[in-house]
Amino acid sequence: MNLTILKEFFAGFLRTRHIARHFRRLALLDTLAQTGVSREVPATLTKTLVAAATRNTEALLKQLDSHSDGLSETQVQTIRERVGLNEVEHEKPLPWWMHLWHCYRNPFNLLLTLLAAISYLTEDMKAALVIGTMVVLSTLLRFWQEAKSNKAADALKAMVSNTATVIRRDLSEDAAPEAENFFGVHLHVKLAQRVELPIKLLVPGDVIVLSAGDMIPADCRLLTAKELFVSQAAMTGESMPVEKFAEQRDASAINPLELDNILFMGTNVVSGSATAVIVGTGNATYFGALASRVTATDRAPTSFQSGVNKVSWLLIRFMFVMSPLVLFINGFTKGDWMEALLFALSIAVGLTPEMLPMIVTSTLAKGAVFLSRKKVIVKRLDAIQNFGAMDMLCTDKTGTLTQDKIFLARHVDVWGEDSDDVLEMAYLNSYYQTGLKNLLDVAVLEHAEVHRELEVATAFRKVDEIPFDFTRRRMSVVVAEHDAHHLVITKGAVEEILSVCTQVRHGEAVEALTPELLARIRNVTADLNEEGLRVVAVAAKELPPTQEAYGVADERELVLIGYVAFLDPPKESTAPALKALAEHGVAVKVLTGDNELVTAKICREVGLEQRGVVLGSDIERMGDAELARAVEENNVFAKLTPSHKERIVRFLKANGHVVGFMGDGINDAPALRTADIGISVDTAVDIAKEAADVILLEKSLMVLEEGVLEGRRTFANMLKYIKMTASSNFGNVFSVLVASAFIPFLPMLPMHLLVQNLLYDISQIAIPFDNVDDELLRQPQHWQPGDIGRFMVFFGPISSVFDITTFAMMWFVFGAQSPEQQTLFQSGWFIVGLLTQTLIVHMIRTSKLPFIQSRAATPLMVMTAVIMAVGIFLPMGPLAHYFKLQALPPLYFAFLPPILLAYMGLTQAMKGIYSRRWGWQ
Template sequence: MRTTTSVAATLTELSTMDTKALIRHLDGHPAGLTTFERDARLARHGKNLVAAGEAQLWANQLLRCCASPFVVILLVLDLVLALTGDHKGTITVSAMVLISVGLRFWQEFRSGRAAQRLRAMVTTTATVARRGTGGTRRGVSGAVTTELPFELLVPGDVIHLSAGDLVPADCRLLTATHLVVDQATLSGESLPVDKEAGAPVPAGRNVLDSPSFCFLGSTVLSGTATAVVVGTGARTYLGSIAERLTHRVEDTSFDRGVRAASWTLIRFALVMVPIVLAVNGFSRGDWAQALLFAVSVGVGLVPEMLPVIVTANLARGAVALSRRQAIVKQLRAVQNFGAMDVLCTDKTGTLTEDRIVLDRYLDARGRHEDSVLELAFLNSALQTGLRNLLDRAVTERVDADRAMMLEATWRLVDEIPFDFSRRRLSVVVRDTDAHHLLITKGTVEDVLAGCTALAVDGVELPINSLVRKDLLEQAEELAADGLRVLAVARKAVPEQEVYQVEQEQGLTFVGYLCFLDPPKDSAAAAVRELTGHGVAVKVITGDHPLVAAKVCREVGIEVGEVVLGNQIDAADDAKLAGLVERTTVFARTTPTQKARVVRALRANGHTVGYLGDGVNDAAALREADLSVSVGSAVDVVREAAEVILLRKDLTVLAHGVVEGRRTFGNTMKYVKLTASSNFGNVLSVLAASAFLPFLPMLPVQLLVQNLIYDLSQLAMPWDRVDREYLRAPRRWEARGLARFMLVIGPLSSVFDLALFAVMWRLFGADQPALFQTGWFVEGLLSQVLIVHVIRSRRGLASRASWPVVLATALAVAAGLALPFSPVAASLGMRVLPVSYLPWLAGALLGYCLLVQLVKTWYVRKFTSWL
């Protein structure tokens, strides 16, 4: 990897060259490269990737699996067994370590590959000029432009940038129009940066301060540009500092809960091992045997399969969501689906059909007026920035002949791109007689703010406060009918090279553009489903409050008072905290205001999801716990999102909520089962050790029992989850785990001790092998069978999935078969007498019935189970 200094020096050198010298230095062409040239350079320079190689990722992944605290503890205990000469125990624990690490590595490897395949379905592309044929449209310098994945860019490529684009490589600007870039990823500065072509790096300044360069990892906020690629992959500024960049991923409540449970069980094991050692050592005097037994108990207390269960759960959820047209880029997002209790979304395309049509175009008196459409067409068709659905609706409304006539008459001279503070866009056009006209399109309030006159029947009349009020009221009446209303204004301007925002004053108001986007048929059902699952839907839009409120009511969202963007700015954090709780619809919002609403909801303790697809949604997506976008979104938004919807529909999110909660539920089954089982086993061990003249179970038997149980639990991610459990958001509660363990754990000890008494009567003190074999079978069967009582609040009335049933049957069969198998003698086991089996069946049945009774009381007392 090249150093930051060498990359900066190269970029500084390139900044001193004029455009012709730069193109010549890169052996390029102003119209771009040919396909042959691109392929040759791709072979020479490699793909435009900053990430480490796959082999290194495998090594890191395997190291992470081996560095798990569970594995480390097992290895330490395995070493103790080896040093004390327990070869059978050493082999068994080593097998457990290999199985745990191997399964986790394989599961994470498969999940990673699956996630890569899913991400590949939503590729990020750049608009590239290409000499020769085969492009999609005419563009940069008369060349043909095409869309190429970022990774295929090479030095010398000529690219086109516009608002919402991610900068795909380090590049030098050839032309730029009001270009503003966010390069906080590289510089750490949150303020946007103005860029312009031809400016050198200021003397003594960092190359990042160069106005003529855009860097990989930056985002175009507004404006347009053409640029030539000067560096790709490791030869970019980002590539040179990649090792120093740390992108901290904030833990979810689920992550924190799993980690807390893991360390709780580990600490419990570390405390209990010395206690078991002491009890057995003092009661029997054989400290070597006591140590082996205590270590074996410690191994049984370590939930080494927990990482495997969690990863398998998340991977299964991601695959299930992909079948629902939702691509999960990060597996951790599945967790937050289940925890989400507030969903913030834009209106367009989620609540509406996303088929915006220009319904009418009116003059200042509300009459049909063709000149309004013609001016709007010139504004939408000739601007070079990001064309949204409104622009498309305008251009589609003009028939082909009139469009050709307008484009033949008028030529684009300059433009003042849209930004979210002005909320308007202007183009300057020139006709065949060299007359220059500035045409502005934007929200009614913001366009009117720059108007001093209005055009009516070919006459320009001055605008006073009463006229301004009438024009705003007329727009509100149209908005109340569900129409999205924009205004169009014009102004004759003198010829000059560059036009600035200040020239959007003294405009003449021409008329209104009224757009219709009807509510989506599926939206009302999706809102009901989300609400039924405990997810509050809040709409945050830049649209008119009356339009937003009308659409929300039509899809079943209770509106109440609509809060405007300026009210968000006026509220301090304390006031906003209350405002976001009471409010369902936020209108006329900017990107910063959207992000602040999400931040306030999270500060109030909510798990917030955000669905957006525009440049103005990127900041809010980064603030949300769960960021969701669509495949057609702009680059920066797709990159910021954890989940990409191939179909923009709230119904898909409702399915995601269900999958997330199913993932959480199945993980909690394993955690609570393991915690309560371990606690009960330790109580039984301590009681038996205190009163029996021999070990209640041999160390190797404990290890084999634990191995069989762990393998049976690998089916848990594929279990069913009760519908009632899916109806409410699920978040981790540490107190709930401790309470569950303390209540359910001792129940197994009751029947363990009862069976100890039976075995003492049947076998006596002179047959420890029979006693140990009997407890081995009872302990294993009770652990795997009780899964079917604990796995559901409804108990046996809720059927387990076939993988869980099969895993249970295999574990039971293994437990019953081992005493009769050829390996029984090596495990210290003997064939159990037939007289023991009725007592075993009675103990298991009594245990299941008692747990069911206690569960009924527990649910009534604490109103929860898993």
């Protein structure tokens, strides 16, 4: 057997490939960034991107058969038929026949096929038939289960899809692109409109609109750009966002990643706004070209995956020791080396947990379907287990702990007195901005009476805007009132606005911003914060109408007008959800960009006891060791940047925690990707949803508790199978070694071992649906692979005690002492071996008394009863001779119940000893 193949197989045991394939775009980008995979792409693609960057706009649109107003639906359908959907081929699911082949081609099926072929060549047709049936059943069971899981995952994924804002022309424009007026002059009919479309429907030539938080849906050439900064760290390794422009500044650039006006699929907009035309989709993108060169794109193995791999390798090493021992002992003592070889190979098959991939896949898929009913979308199945292991939840405040409906509560001047002027300035700013409109903008815009009074459409004209970014934490618009003057209106975080103000307005008077006034202003805003209000400052200045383009440099020497204050009430479900998480051993930390006073008020309202507050400015001054202590000792972190959030999560993980992060904004994306489990909501920005592992479809946070409990059920059920397999396999091989040394014939034929193994594996299919004791749901479930080895050595020999008892019974009571009587001996052990191996499921699934204090789920009970009945039927029924078995005398069934009851009693007693010394799980 090829050891490398086995190693590869076990290393991939828990990588549910066919399901995870749909969600690998970020994982692939992580792989590209972290492993430094070759950036080489086909020369034709490089030439295409460079040509798109250097060609003038009109020529490029003409080449793409596009227009500044976008494509029509007719054009789109024609292009899509030619180029296909905007999907990277690597992400597509396998065709059914390839999936079936992957389900078959594991080392265990190949080994069984070899056994079947040897049996056929040695004219043992019955063994060949049974082994062949085992291969077919194993393959079809896994194929059916994974296909069902794929279908469920596809249905879940369809509920959450990223979209892009596309400019499209109406169908009627094709029929009448121009109209004539009364004098015969051609008039262009503008029928362009903005629509939100799934990313996969985009085609080359589509014109898209981008703003902060958007994912770049394809390779694009910029048409217009305003203060556009794009994060392309996954492509280039650059930690800082890069600024992009509508024109290529360096005409000699030939490296696509150095092009100023090209955007790449899979990157995202950090700040600013733009329009762009798509030049490549799907595999014809830079991302698609890199994807085709990467073969292993799974994320780093989780602690659970690593633990299972260790257990699997333990069994493999055990197999490579025990199988040769069985071969040589039986070969030398029986003299039939071919039979001994087949028996040793059967032992090898019996020692391998071949059902583990299917058990894990079906358990995780069952958890995903359960959570979908709770309106929780699981994008990456491994996240379910991480849910159960999570002991630390970091959460953003706005939109997660608080409602995603913010109310404009106050609009006051710099002294805290009500002011309509402040509301008007804030309204104009929110109305004219084209970037990411957050909940604060929506709250301002809902004041319809302001719109009517201002008569925005006729009184003002937008001149320009300076988009928001997370460094400045402010944004500006420039408007003209009847073209008499230009008015710069800036709103943003109080400190950032004050940093660019030199004057303040009080009524009609304007005063210089003195230190005394500054202290008074901070007192006013602090009072508003302590009321639980989120404060946004508004400033403005008039300029002569001498320029049409404005930038960050123009945000200076402003006049502070006042503040708009928002009430961001906590969600009704927040307090009970936090209480439920605490009861289940999950600590909560708040990580927010808001100030500490508002955060403290929210924490009090939701019942979260504060244990120290750390500000972003404090984190900047902390070294690694100091921050590692601070993240443990404090639970509220305020005024954070995205990098602060990511750093806190990283240090919590380094401290040994399994960390979940919940957020919905652009600034949450780095932390979402760093956390063990990223949680977002369906109203989040694209990049947050893409980075998350789990997406909540409803506002209630109580579903977090459901996720935690389901994760722990999933973990417990997977652990049951691993414990059962390890301990029963160890016991069986120990029994075989004893029997082989002292019995003059094989204690069981290879075919018997394979049939027994097949029946046992079938009985395990119901484990994903089993009940889990309440005690196992109260605390996070951490993987401890060292426990499995101890468990195996402790419980494995128990079954051997009763196997040896059965050997003695068959030898002394029933006289099965010679090769002529071996079928009777083998039939007797076949039943005892199968029944004890099946009963171990119920003994090990709980630390309590089985069937009385803790009952298995009905599917598992039924499956166990059916397999035990089949195990008795095979020797006693008409099919016995096909399996080289024979009917047992009635006296055997008088001894059988005491053996089984004694086995269960001893196992229960040993469970008590084990639990008291090491704990159960």
